[in-house]
Amino acid sequence: MTMPPVVTGIGTMVGDGAGVEGHWRDVLDGRSWIRPIQRYDASRYSSRLAGQITGFDVERHLPSRLIPQTDRVTQLALVAGDEALADAGIADRGYDAFDMGVVTSNASAGWEFTHREFRKLWTQGPEKVSVYESFAWFYAANTGQLSIRNGMRAASGVLVADQAGGLDAIGQARRNLRRGAKLMVTGGLDSAFDPWGWLSHLASGEVSTAEDAARAYLPFDAAAGGYVPGEGGAMLVLEHGDAARPPARRYGVVAGYAATFDPPPGSGRPSNLARAVRLALDDAGLVPAEVDVVFADGAGVPERDRSEAAGIAEVFGPKGVPVTVPKAGVGRLLAGAGPLDVVTALLSLRDGVIPPTPHSREIPDEYAIDMVTQPRQTDVDVALVIARGRGGFNSVVVIRR
Structure with missing residues (x-):
């Protein structure tokens, strides 16, 4: 590779799901999306604050046939991936399917989907369990669904390394470009906020128990007392440095x-x-x-x-x-x-x-x-x-x- 990989497209899914520019405005304004859990009664838990995505209407973004097959985290990844690919203008670039691959990271997999199906198993019997339970819970589901949706067949994969995994995915995408791919979709998302998923966060013993959202997550502050879990993440389009010519934009390398x-x-x-x-x-x-x-x-x-x-x-x-x-x-x-x-x-x-x-x-x-x-x-x-x-x-x- 004569040039480092270029980032030509970016997509985010955090906060109110308003996309990259909405995220950037929130960041510069110092806006916080940390608030009490709203999806269920969390009053009995030791911690009740989370950085949740609000107002996400999956039916506005994905086809109806895909929604029953996917956990919330995969839905978020697909939408962020769509934004990144549209930003990169891939439709007009003429890449072959075997020029393009996907490498993502996911630390908690499809908790919400699998717990819903487990409840069906216990209360209604195995015949009521979705056939999609066979893969929708899996760490690789985001990579697989992004690959299928966008016809990307170059070397792909998934990495699991807790909070470090998202950067590892970018590193692996970079390696794949060095080995011959021309374009990689990469990044990471997580969402484990059903009651069982929330307990998995609390099991660390490091989640903040503060009630004031403005004082709950204070990195490097003298009053720091734990972190607040959040959901979401980002996807990026990386292109081989020699291939990313106009009309591709260049955010950086x-x-x-x-x-x-x-x-x-x-x-x-x-x-x-x-x-x-x-x-x-x-x-x-x-x-x-x-x-x-x-x-x-x-x-x-x-x-x-x-x-x-x-x-x-x-x-x-x-x-x-x-x-x-x-x-x-x-x-x-x-x-x-x-x-x-x-x-x-x-x-x-x-x-x-x-x-x-x-x-x-x-x-x-x-x-x-x-x-x-x-x-x-x-x-x-x-x-x-x-x-x-x-x-x-x-x-x-x-x-x-």
Whole structure:
């Protein structure tokens, strides 16, 4: 490959589902979509706040035959994929089906669909269970349905790595382009917000129990007491750098990617996050001083925030680079978090502004990070995105003009 892959299309599904530009306006305004769970009575749960997508009417977006076959997360992925593909103008590009592939990430699979069918099994008998239960619950359903819907038959796949998986999917899509594909649809989404899915979030023991939505998810803040789960994410169209010629737009290029794993808790060994950052920068042919902004993972859990801040300061120096966590307005999206940050970073490059972290204000001096809490107008040529997953996953993507 003579050029890094170019991002030619982007699509989002968060907040009110208003698409990329709606998401960008919300981010710059510091708007939060964290609110009490509305789909069922959550009063008996220890945590009741979530970053849910509101007003999503699937019948407006997808054909009636497809809706019974798919979980909510797949429906969200298909709509975000449609937006990204339309943005890239793929219909006019003349690609062969075997030039195009799909790589996505999903951390929680089709919870809502499978739990609905399980209830049927227990209460009405096996003859009432949908035949689509055989695949609609599966982690690969998003990749499969996107591939079928858009006739994409090049090498495809799915990655599962908790919150780090979305960046890993982008890294794998980049590899596939190097191996001969010309176009890849990639990204990640998650949605596990039925009652059982909600319990799976709470089982981590790290979900915020705050009642005030404005104080519930505070990455790197002295008052941080846990995270707020969110649903949604983003999809991107990546094209081979030599193939992405006009009329394709160019948001930026995926210049670097790396992943590392942390040692087990209690081992006494340090995190490998800083190593992942350095490897991604080396892959991009860049040095830390060339990075204009870091889109941090921002767990909102003091121990994790402290670890991430230490890794950032180790590479860039104390307060050596602006740091932001705009996804704090929609919650931690698992596989959707990294791709959404990449989309937000591309818009930051486009418009010359670093978006703010909503709500976080009191940053401990020991963290030694330059936290962006208001929109900051500046030239942005290089952005670095970090995602960290449960189990020790660290993934980093470097985006540049």
